Amino acid sequence: MEVRVRFAPSPTGFLHVGGLRTALYNYLFARKHNGKMILRIEDTDRTRLVENAIDNLINSLKWAGIEYNEGPDKAGEYGPYIQSERLDIYKKYALELVEKGLAYYAFDTSDEIEEMRKNSSETFGTKYNREAMRNQLTLGEDETKKILASGHDFVIRLMVPFDHEVSFNDIIRGEVKVSTNDIDDQVLLKSDGFPTYHLANVVDDHLMKISHVIRGEEWLPSTPKHVLLYNYFGWEIPKFAHLPLLLNKDKSKLSKRQGSVAVEDFREKGYLKDAFINFIALLGWNPTGDREIYSLDELIEYFNLEKVNKGGAVFDVQKLDWVNQQYLKSVNFNEVAKEISLVSKEKFGKLYDSEFLNKVFNLFKERVTFVSEITSIADYMFSDINEFDKDYIQKKWLPGTEEIVIELIKVYENCNNFEHDELSSKTKEFALGLGKKLGDIIHPIRIMITGKSTGAGMFETMEVLGKTECLKRMSYFIQNKIYDV
RNA sequence: GGUCCCAUAGACUAACGGUUAGGUCACCAGCCUUUCACGCUGGCAGUAGGGGUUCGAAUCCCCUUGGGAUCACCA
Numbered sequence: 001m002e003v004r005v006r007f008a009p010s011p012t013g014f015l016h017v018g019g020l021r022t023a024l025y026n027y028l029f030a031r032k033h034n035g036k037m038i039l040r041i042e043d044t045d046r047t048r049l050v051e052n053a054i055d056n057l058i059n060s061l062k063w064a065g066i067e068y069n070e071g072p073d074k075a076g077e078y079g080p081y082i083q084s085e086r087l088d089i090y091k092k093y094a095l096e097l098v099e100k101g102l103a104y105y106a107f108d109t110s111d112e113i114e115e116m117r118k119n120s121s122e123t124f125g126t127k128y129n130r131e132a133m134r135n136q137l138t139l140g141e142d143e144t145k146k147i148l149a150s151g152h153d154f155v156i157r158l159m160v161p162f163d164h165e166v167s168f169n170d171i172i173r174g175e176v177k178v179s180t181n182d183i184d185d186q187v188l189l190k191s192d193g194f195p196t197y198h199l200a201n202v203v204d205d206h207l208m209k210i211s212h213v214i215r216g217e218e219w220l221p222s223t224p225k226h227v228l229l230y231n232y233f234g235w236e237i238p239k240f241a242h243l244p245l246l247l248n249k250d251k252s253k254l255s256k257r258q259g260s261v262a263v264e265d266f267r268e269k270g271y272l273k274d275a276f277i278n279f280i281a282l283l284g285w286n287p288t289g290d291r292e293i294y295s296l297d298e299l300i301e302y303f304n305l306e307k308v309n310k311g312g313a314v315f316d317v318q319k320l321d322w323v324n325q326q327y328l329k330s331v332n333f334n335e336v337a338k339e340i341s342l343v344s345k346e347k348f349g350k351l352y353d354s355e356f357l358n359k360v361f362n363l364f365k366e367r368v369t370f371v372s373e374i375t376s377i378a379d380y381m382f383s384d385i386n387e388f389d390k391d392y393i394q395k396k397w398l399p400g401t402e403e404i405v406i407e408l409i410k411v412y413e414n415c416n417n418f419e420h421d422e423l424s425s426k427t428k429e430f431a432l433g434l435g436k437k438l439g440d441i442i443h444p445i446r447i448m449i450t451g452k453s454t455g456a457g458m459f460e461t462m463e464v465l466g467k468t469e470c471l472k473r474m475s476y477f478i479q480n481k482i483y484d485v
Numbered sequence: 486g487g488u489c490c491c492a493u494a495g496a497c498u499a500a501c502g503g504u505u506a507g508g509u510c511a512c513c514a515g516c517c518u519u520u521c522a523c524g525c526u527g528g529c530a531g532u533a534g535g536g537g538u539u540c541g542a543a544u545c546c547c548c549u550u551g552g553g554a555u556c557a558c559c560a
Contacts, residue, residue: 010560045559110558117557125487126556155558173490182488182556190558197560221489221555244491251552282497282509289499292509309491309498312553316496319510329523366523377521392520424519442519454521 003035004211007061007068008201010042011053014262015060017315018216018246018254021280025243026214027066028281028303038208039071041082042201044194054082060263064277065296070208078208083200090195093203093233094156094188098136102232103188105144105154106135128157128185156189158198158228166224171212171241171305178224186225198222202229205238214241214305217312218253241305244284245312254315270339270370271320275327279320283313293326321369328365333358336371343372348382359464363456378455381465385451385473390485392453396443397483404434405444409474418467423459448477 007023009015015023030037039061041054058073070076080086097103106128108116116133120126130137135157136144148154160183167177188199195203205213220242230237246254254261260269266276278294287294287302294302328336340357344350360381364374375382411430415422431441442458449470455461462470477483 008560012560042560048559106558108558113558153558157558170490176489178489184556187558192558194558196558201560216554217490218554219560224489242490245554247553249496253554279497284497286498286508288508290508292497311491313498314496316510319497322510325523364522367521396520439519446520450520452520456521458519 001211002209003030003033004038004209005030005035005214006038006040006205006208006210007066008040008042008204008215009057010045010048011050011057012045012048013050013053013056014264015057016254016261017263017266017280018261020060020064020066020263021246021283022214022216022243023061023066024064024277024280025303025305025308027068028300029212029214029305030069031300032303035211036069037067038076038078038210039068039074039081040204040208041072042197043082043084044190044197044200046192046194056264060267063267064263064273083204084194086200086204087193087195089207090199090203091189091193094195094199097158097188097232098156100232102159103156104130104136104159105148106130106133106157106187107139107147107152107154108133108135123162127183130157130159130185153191155187155191157185158188158225158232160185160228166227168223168227168237168240170220170223171239172244172308173220173242173310176220176223180224180228183224183228198225198229202226202233202235206230206233206235210238212239212241212305214243217242217245241308244309246283247312247314249314251312251314253312259317270372271324272327272331272335275324276320278327279323283315284309292323325369328368328371331365333361336361339371340374344375344382347375347379350382352382356464363460363464367456378450380450380452381461388447388451388482388485389453392443393447393483393485396447401444402478402483404441405448405474405478408441408445409471409478412467412471412474415467418470419463420457420459423462427459445474447483448474 005026007019007026009019009023027037029035039058041057043049043054054072058071061068068074070078070081072081094103098105112133113128116129117126121129121132124130132138139147160180162181164180165177166180166183167175169175186198187196189195204210223240223242227237248254248258250258260266267273274296277296278292278299281294281299282292285308287298337354337357340361341352341354344352344357360374360378361371363381364378368374368377379386408427408430411426412418412423415426427441427445428438431438445462446453446455446458449458449462449465
């Protein structure tokens with residue numbers, strides 16, 4: 001049987017990182033088994049529609065590199081892939097159930113239902129009391145027909161029997177059993193003509209020939225309802241795999257409040273797509289347990305639903321940062337060129353040469369978590385120094401330094417190859433000639449050229465900045481007696 | 486509260502019923518050094534508790550405790 005999985009988000013805003021993880025696992029599973037992945041939009045709640053949400057969702061998935069074979073923007077045999085465009089289908093199946101006596105019409109108002117739930121009954125508890133409310137069962141066929149004919153609002157509810165055991169096998173959790181006594185007569189078709197999630201997802205998964213339903217653990221409690229529906233329709237039940245939740249630091253379900261949860265926020269913050277995917281994939285699973293960095297191909301190759309953890313995983317930004325740093329160190333400059341160019345342009349109002357940016361990036365990529373950080377920790381690479389570290393000057397600019405530097409400038413003026421090796425040997429030679437160590441002299445150089453106490457290797461830095469600029473900064477420093485603090 | 490799910494260090498995780506319980510982040514120390522990083526070496530720290538089953542349990546079973554999810558005409 002062909003493996004067909006789906007990612008079925010509701011377009012209520014942006015793609016949640018938990019959703020991305022679910023999408024990723026679906027994707028890995030599909031790729032691993034040479035199957036198909038479907039993107040289906042579950043927009044059956046008209047009260048929660050958000051503009052552009054679908055585009056946002058798709059953009060985030062695209063950014064993450066999660067490709068699907070069928071979806072709203074990718075025609076397939078089983079469309080449409082947006083539930084609000086499939087209303088007739090759901091209605092037809094809801095009526096089929098009514099026909100079979102496995103579902104029924106109900107006409108209660110929300111106030112009546114609220115009232116009913118407050119007064120729990122002997123046999124139904126707080127569940128919908130189908131024996132005491134206004135519905136097809138209590139009103140009778142004739143009255144029901146009359147009400148329907150009058151155009152009155154109605155819903156269709158699932159008829160759940162007493163004392164049956166519903167069980168299903170979850171790939172990650174094993175067998176799960178629930179008594180039908182704990183299952184409510186769920187509404188299948190709402191009064192606005194839209195289906196509820198439960199009806200829509202079962203109908204669609206069947207019609208779209210979904211073989212494996214891989215979704216978040218929050219769906220586990222309602223899965224028995226879905227199983228009941230499959231049985232009522234006489235359809236084959238897909239395999240289920242309920243993924244562990246992504247958690248906040250306090251172990252509650254990952255949510256806003258405690259930081260970003262929208263994928264696009266992470267993207268904007270500057271996380272590399274590959275790093276983010278790598279990190280997310282390892283929340284709930286590890287292919288080998290002996291390393292942390294895996295390429296997408298490796299993730300696909302090793303993916304195994306049965307080895308996915310059962311417990312929820314805390315989303316640890318600190319580790320995410322570390323992973324991002326790992327990727328940053330080995331990333332090809334082309335992948336970050338655009339961002340660093342954009343950020344520096346914005347910050348310093350000028351477009352920098354790509355070759356120059358490449359050099360700067362290589363100088364600092366091991367010192368930052370994000371590309372954009374480079375423009376702040378190494379702002380002196382992009383513009384004149386706007387602030388000198390006074391403490392550093394006091395500590396390293398000793399009496400006599402000025403005279404030494406004036407001599408050093410002459411040495412540098414005579415450099416033909418103003419690059420690392422020559423600068424290094426010439427400076428060492430110079431220091432030695434004065435009976436000093438390189439360390440004694442390199443700090444003042446750093447002060448004059450960068451203004452900061454920290455940075456990349458001094459000679460590499462000078463090489464990138466160039467002879468003219470370095471000499472200019474040194475003379476400026478001396479002439480303006482900046483060391484006088 | 487009912488139902489369901491879960492439980493290896495602060496966090497993410499590995500471990501055919503047989504390992505000195507392994508790796509990673511964070512943290513601490515040292516090394517490297519031209520500052521800061523990177524890197525390297527070492528360290529701290531874990532099977533929630535109690536019963537079983539077994540020659541042997543992190544692993545299987547039960548109970549307790551703890552955590553989470555879910556109980557809508559939301560998904």
